[in-house]
Every structure is written in C-alpha cells, then in structure tokens.
Amino acid sequence: MQKYLIEAEDMTVAYDKKPVLWDIDLKIPKGILMAIVGPNGAGKSTLIKAMLNIIRPISGKVLFNGCDYQSQRQYIGYVPQRGSVDWDFPTSIFDVVLMGTYGQMGWIKRPGRKQKEKAMDAIKKVGMEEFAHRQISQLSGGQQQRVFLARALVQDADIYFMDEPFQGVDAKTEKAIIVILKELRSKGKTVIAVHHDLQTVKEYFDWVTLLNTKIIKYGEVDEVFTAENLKLTYGNIS
Amino acid sequence: MSIEALMGDYTLQIVTLGSAMLGAASGVLGSFAVLRKQGLLGDAVSHAALPGIAFVFLITGVKHTEMLLLGALISGLMGTFVIISIHRYTKIKFDSALALTLSSFFGLGLVLLTYIQRIPNANQAGLENFIFGQASTLLKRDVYTMIVLGSIILLIVGLLWKELKIFSFDPEFAQSIGFSDRKINIILSGITVVAIIIGLQSVGVILMSALLIAPGVAARQWTDKLSVMVILASVFGIISGVLGTAASSLAANMPTGPAIVVVISLIVFFSLFLAPNRGILWRYLKMRRNSREINEDRILVNLYQLALNHDDIYHAHQVAMLTPIEIVEFKAEKNMVKSLHSLAAKGYVRGDYFDTWAITDAGIEQAKRIVVENGGESL
Numbered sequence: 336m337q338k339y340l341i342e343a344e345d346m347t348v349a350y351d352k353k354p355v356l357w358d359i360d361l362k363i364p365k366g367i368l369m370a371i372v373g374p375n376g377a378g379k380s381t382l383i384k385a386m387l388n389i390i391r392p393i394s395g396k397v398l399f400n401g402c403d404y405q406s407q408r409q410y411i412g413y414v415p416q417r418g419s420v421d422w423d424f425p426t427s428i429f430d431v432v433l434m435g436t437y438g439q440m441g442w443i444k445r446p447g448r449k450q451k452e453k454a455m456d457a458i459k460k461v462g463m464e465e466f467a468h469r470q471i472s473q474l475s476g477g478q479q480q481r482v483f484l485a486r487a488l489v490q491d492a493d494i495y496f497m498d499e500p501f502q503g504v505d506a507k508t509e510k511a512i513i514v515i516l517k518e519l520r521s522k523g524k525t526v527i528a529v530h531h532d533l534q535t536v537k538e539y540f541d542w543v544t545l546l547n548t549k550i551i552k553y554g555e556v557d558e559v560f561t562a563e564n565l566k567l568t569y570g571n572i573s
Numbered sequence: 574m575s576i577e578a579l580m581g582d583y584t585l586q587i588v589t590l591g592s593a594m595l596g597a598a599s600g601v602l603g604s605f606a607v608l609r610k611q612g613l614l615g616d617a618v619s620h621a622a623l624p625g626i627a628f629v630f631l632i633t634g635v636k637h638t639e640m641l642l643l644g645a646l647i648s649g650l651m652g653t654f655v656i657i658s659i660h661r662y663t664k665i666k667f668d669s670a671l672a673l674t675l676s677s678f679f680g681l682g683l684v685l686l687t688y689i690q691r692i693p694n695a696n697q698a699g700l701e702n703f704i705f706g707q708a709s710t711l712l713k714r715d716v717y718t719m720i721v722l723g724s725i726i727l728l729i730v731g732l733l734w735k736e737l738k739i740f741s742f743d744p745e746f747a748q749s750i751g752f753s754d755r756k757i758n759i760i761l762s763g764i765t766v767v768a769i770i771i772g773l774q775s776v777g778v779i780l781m782s783a784l785l786i787a788p789g790v791a792a793r794q795w796t797d798k799l800s801v802m803v804i805l806a807s808v809f810g811i812i813s814g815v816l817g818t819a820a821s822s823l824a825a826n827m828p829t830g831p832a833i834v835v836v837i838s839l840i841v842f843f844s845l846f847l848a849p850n851r852g853i854l855w856r857y858l859k860m861r862r863n864s865r866e867i868n869e870d871r872i873l874v875n876l877y878q879l880a881l882n883h884d885d886i887y888h889a890h891q892v893a894m895l896t897p898i899e900i901v902e903f904k905a906e907k908n909m910v911k912s913l914h915s916l917a918a919k920g921y922v923r924g925d926y927f928d929t930w931a932i933t934d935a936g937i938e939q940a941k942r943i944v945v946e947n948g949g950e951s952l
Contacts, residue, residue: 387749405751413749420743424608425799434739438750443732470797490750 340365340494340525341386346395348378348385355381357549359395366523368516368539370530370556373546374569379529380416382546383496386527387413399494409439412492414483416499422471428482429467432458435489457485462511477508484512495519497528501535513539536560585822588708588775591716592814592833594723595772599781600788600810601730602765604803607789608741613671614653614762616782619769620675621652623682623778626703627689636696638715638774641703646770652678653766679778706777706830708818719771726764730803737761738799775818777830784810787837794848813837869912870943873921873932877940880932887932889925 339362346359355378363369371379384390386397388404399407412435435457436450446454458467461481466474474482480500487495501509516526516539530536536543536556543560544553545568552559552567606612625648626641633640652674659670686704689697702710711719730737739747740757748754765785772781792805817833846854875895880886892909913930916922921936932940 384745389745389748408749408751411749413746415743415745419745421608421610424742425793425797425802426738426742427798430738430799431742434743434746437735437739437747437752440735442736442752445735472797486746 339363341397341399341527342401343386343397344395346385346392346397348381348390348392354548356385356392359385359550361544361550361553363525363527363542365525366520367525367541368520369525369527369542369544370536370540371527371544371546372530372533372536372568373551377547377568379546380498383413383498383527383529387411387496410493412487412490412495414487414495414497414500417476417479417483417502419498422474422479424471426471427468428458428463428471428474429454431471431482432485432489435486438490453489453491454485457488460488460515461485475505477504480504480508480512484515488515493524495524495526495528497526499529499531501530501532533565584713585709585818587713587716588711588822589815589818591711591719592708592775592818592829593811594720594814595768595775596784596788596810596812596814596833597807598723598726598768598810599772599785600792600806600808601727601803602761602768603785603787603810604789604792604799604806605737605741605761606765607786607793608799612782612786613668614656615765615769615785617652617656617671617675618649618766619773619778619781620682621655621678622646622649622770622773623703624648624678624685625651625682626700626773627682627685630689630697630700631685634694634696636700638712639718642770642773645703645773646766648678649766649770653762682778702777702828703773704777704779705828706773706775706780706833708775708821708829711774715774722767722771726768729760729764733757733760775829776833777828780830780834783834784813784837787834787841788813791837791841791844794844794851797850809837809840813840865912865915868908869916872909872912873916873936873940874943876922876930876932877937877944880937886937887923889923889929889931892928892930895930 341361341363343359343361346356347354348356359382371382373379381390385392386404388397388408397404399411404411429451433446433450433454436446436453440446440450455464455467458464461484463478463481463485466478471479471482480502484500487497500512504512516528519526520541528540530540537560540556542554543556545551545559545564547568552564603612603615606615622645625644625646627644628648629640629644630636656667656670656674659665659674660667663670665673686701689700699707699710736747736752736757739752740754740761744754747757769781769785772784776784788806788809789802791809792802795805796802813833813836816836818829820832820836821827821829844852846852849855872895876890879890879894880888892913895909895913910928913922913924916936917924917930919935921933921939923931923933925931
C-alpha cells in the first residue's frame with residue numbers, strides 16, 4: 336500500500352537558462368483539497384502541467400500510486416485555465432463536455448450513447464442543461480468555467496488538477512464549484528488547484544503548497560498558511 | 574473553346590475531377606488551419622516549394638511530375654523547418670521568421686528558374702507554370718495521383734475526427750488525456766503539406782495557400798458547428814476548383830491559380846458580408862435595430878414621466894417636449910416622430926391632434942416594465 340497518492344521528486348523545469356521550477360519534492364495524500372499559492376510567475380501552472388506530463392521536466396519525476404503518468408492517466412482529470420482556449424471555436428457546450436470521455440476511448444473510436452449520457456449528466460450537475468446545445472462563444476466567464484468543470488467530471492477521475500478554477504467567475508459559480516469540490520473530496524477524490532485568492536484558502540482547502548519557483552512550504556493549511564510563510568513566499572510587499 | 578465542347582472534352586473532365594478533389598481536400602484541411610490560426614504556414618510551405626522543383630529539374634533534366642513534386646515536398650518541408658528553427662532558437666518573432674523564409678526560398682526558386690531558361694534544353698518549357706498554376710498541363714496520371722492522395726487525406730480526417738477536433742480546440746487537455754500532441758501535429762501538418770504539394774501544378778506556389786485558407790474562412794461565417802464548417806469548406810473548395818479550371822480553359826493563356834482564387838474570393842466576400850449572425854451586414858442591421866429599440870424605450874419612459882407629472886395621465890404632449898434638450902435639432906425631431914409612429918403601431922402611444930402624443934394603458938405597463946428592467950429607479 337502506497338502511503339502517498341502523488342509523489343514528485345527532484346522535479347526541475349526550465350524553458351530558458353533560468354529555471355521555472357527548482358527541485359520540487361511533494362508528497363500528497365489521498366482525499367484532500369490542496370491549493371497551490373504563490374506570486375505571479377512562481378510556476379504554479381507549470382507545476383500542474385509538469386505533473387500532467389504536458390511539460391517535460393529536465394529532471395525528476397512524478398509518481399501516481401507509485402506508477403508513472405501514462406499508466407495512471409485515466410484516473411487523472413484536468414481543468415485548464417479558462418483563457419487557454421479560443422471560445423469562438425465552432426462547437427457546442429455538449430461537445431466540449433463530451434471531450435472528457437475521449438481519453439477512455441483511445442484513438443479513432445467515437446463516443447456512443449453511454450458517453451453522451453455521461454456528458455449530459457455532468458452538464459446538469461453544473462447547472463448548464465438549458466444551454467447544452469448552444470455555441471460556446473455566448474458564455475460568460477463563470478459559465479465557461481462550469482463547462483470545463485463538467486468536462487473534468489465526465490473524466491471520472493480520482494485526482495483532479497485545476498488551473499485557477501475561480502479566476503474571473505461570479506459569486507454564484509464560485510459557490511457552485513466549491514460545493515462540487517467538497518463532494519469530490521467526500522468521495523475520496525483528490526483535488527489540486529492553482530489558487531489566487533489568499534482570503535479564501537483557509538475556507539476552501541485542507542492543504543496548501545506555497546510556491547515561488549521552489550516549494551517554500553507545503554502541508555495542512557492550519558500549519559503552513561501562516562503570515563511568516565506567506566512573507567517568505569511573496570517577499571516583503573505587505 | 575465553347576462551353577459545349579468543354580463539357581464533352583474527356584481530358585477536361587479528368588482535369589476538372591482533379592481540381593474538385595484538390596478543392597475538397599484543401600477546404601477540409603484549411604478549416605483546421607484557420608481554427609488553429611496557422612493560416613500563414615501553408616503560404617510558407619507552398620512558396621518554399623519552388624526551389625525544390627527547379628533543383629530537381631536541374632539535376633534530372635526532365636519534367637517528371639512525381640520527381641518535381643518530391644523536390645517541392647522536400648524544400649517545402651525544409652522551409653517549414655527553417656521557420657520553426659528561427660522561431661525557436663532566435664528572438665525573431667514568428668511572423669518575421671515566416672516572411673523572411675518565404676521570400677528567400679521563393680527568390681531562390683525564381684533565380685533557378687531564370688537560369689534554367691538560359692540553358693539549352695527543350696524540356697524546360699512549362700516549368701514556370703508552377704508559379705501561377707496551369708491545370709491543363711495535368712496528365713491523366715497526375716490526376717489519378719491527386720485523387721488517390723486526396724482520398725487518403727479525407728479518410729484520415731474522417732478516422733481521426735475526434736482527435737483533430739480536440740487537438741484544434743484544446744491541445745493541452747488533449748495531451749493530458751493521452752493524445753500526444755506531437756503525433757497529431759505531425760499527422761495534420763503532414764497531410765496539409767501533401768494537399769499543398771498536389772495543388773502546386775494546377776494552382777501554383779503563389780496562390781495555393783488561398784485555396785487552403787479561403788474556403789475555411791468563408792465556411793466559418795455560416796455555421797457554429799465544426800462538422801458543418803468542414804463540409805461547407807470542402808464544397809466551397811470544390812466549387813472554386815471546378816469553376817476556376819473551367820474559366821482558365823475557356824480563356825486562352827489564363828493560368829488556373831488566379832481563376833480559382835477569384836472564384837473563392839467572391840465566395841469569401843459574400844460570406845463575410847451576408848452570412849447571418851457573423852456577417853458584417855447582419856451585425857450592422859442588428860446594431861441599428863438595437864439602438865432603435867433602446868431609443869423607443871427611452872421615449873416611452875419620457876412620456877410616462879411627463880404623464881405622471883400631469884393632472885391628466887392621458888394628456889397629449891408635443892414632440893418638442895419629449896425630445897431631450899441636448900439633441901433638439903431637426904433630424905432628432907424627425908427620428909422622434911418615426912419612433913412615436915412605431916410605438917403607436919405597438920399600441921403604447923396614441924397620436925393626438927397635430928404633433929402631440931399621449932401614452933396609453935398598455936404604454937404605461939410597458940414603461941413600468943422598462944424601468945424595472947433597467948435597474949428600477951422609482952418614478
């Protein structure tokens with residue numbers, strides 16, 4: 336039995352001479368909501384992408400349940416940053432959510448009835464059923480985030496990585512998302528989210544990683560999320 | 574050649590079939606290029622193909638289509654590689670790298686072609702057709718090659734539809750669920766380059782990218798569904814391929830590339846202007862309708878306020894009273910009367926003697942509704 340669900344060891348990422356992430360070691364247990372917090376350019380998104388195998392680290396590795404990403408990827412879900420795609424793309428909300436089922440299907444096979452039902456259930460879960468067949472360009476920021484969340488729910492994963500799920504969403508959507516996150520946790524799933532709003536860290540998350548290229552501290556919010564550690568992370572701005 | 578003779582001409586039928594296939598394949602692939610905002614890359618590949626064609630001819634001394642196109646393929650890919658390398662390893666921006674590579678390869682191609690025309694070799698005639706394209710130089714064999722390659726391209730797109738869709742929309746998500754973006758990128762770029770290369774003979778290196786991009790741009794105007802867009806783009810590609818080929822056969826010495834591009838440009842022009850929802854005309858009309866409706870709302874609310882301040886609610890007021898002070902000018906009053914007539918037609922106001930107007934019960938209800946909708950300051 337593996338004690339930790341996710342283990343990152345000696346992970347370093349660099350695009351240029353200056354590393355974006357330096358020597359990351361993380362051990363994350365099962366069934367927690369963890370925030371990744373840090374100043375702009377701290378490498379928060381990069382950390383998620385490196386764990387998801389989207390960016391290849393120049394050294395180090397990440398293990399899920401003691402195995403590598405490729406063998407575990409059907410248990411891993413991803414909610415990218417809302418702004419990372421072109422929302423004028425000719426497709427409907429239903430189609431985008433259906434993409435969450437593609438991973439389990441593999442190459443060439445097409446989604447069938449079962450997948451479509453799953454997608455519709457997820458759309459209902461985020462309260463978007465009346466827009467299901469609308470083109471995605473007409474959505475507000477909060478609605479876009481709900482669509483991405485629905486797509487991740489369809490993945491039926493055990494571990495979710497979310498890149499700023501609360502960025503630019505309305506208060507109602509923020510509440511709806513947090514309800515879903517807590518529900519995921521109660522089912523024993525693990526969520527790791529890049530988070531910007533320091534005010535809500537204590538309220539929303541159990542664990543926190545303070546990141547600024549290196550990991551400053553990580554662990555349970557009550558222990559780690561202190562004024563002193565935040566100063567170490569953000570420098571003396573406040 | 575007359576149109577009747579054209580229809581009956583077997584060679585021309587074959588050539589037209591080739592152009593149709595080319596139009597279909599490039600329309601389909603161009604849709605993805607447009608959505609991935611990679612329209613210019615096709616331009617670079619086709620321009621960069623010219624020196625390859627000239628080189629192969631210099632080495633072999635004969636005009637063997639397959640060999641020439643192989644040369645085109647190699648130098649086209651080299652051009653793409655140069656662009657990507659410049660972008661990756663220097664600080665030069667992508668568009669500069671592209672323009673630089675495109676023009677230098679094309680320039681080299683022209684220099685080589687000029688040199689070829691000086692050397693005594695009877696075979697050289699017609700090589701310059703690769704610049705603007707000449708469908709009538711296609712041999713039956715060439716057309717068969719086009720049809721086979723075009724069918725393979727369409728088949729690949731059909732099989733990998735799901736993968737191409739997710740890769741075009743959200744490549745990082747695609748990667749996270751196990752669809753290697755390198756693999757899909759190589760496949761998509763590969764078949765796009767093949768489509769460009771098989772089009773060089775009939776459309777030419779300069780204008781081939783237009784046949785790739787324009788059908789996708791036009792098709793995007795008419796639909797919000799990817800499948801409809803791709804099918805529509807291939808239909809536009811077929812129409813312009815066929816009509817362009819026919820036009821260039823009817824007029825002596827007319828190169829095919831420009832004829833095809835004129836046809837597809839007309840389709841793009843109409844699509845940009847007239848398409849519902851996204852068309853320029855449609856958007857303009859919608860904007861005008863919106864501002865007219867808002868204006869009418871404002872007038873009705875003004876009238877309602879006047880009515881409330883008057884002993885008799887249904888008292889008729891002069892137009893001048895209703896016009897906001899800052900825009901009291903002749904045109905404003907004329908527009909005002911127009912709006913009042915439109916409001917009267919809806920039953921919200923009633924025209925009284927001369928130019929005075931009174932609010933109706935329905936108008937009062939509507940005015941209350943408007944006030945509530947716009948934040949509801951109490952009156």
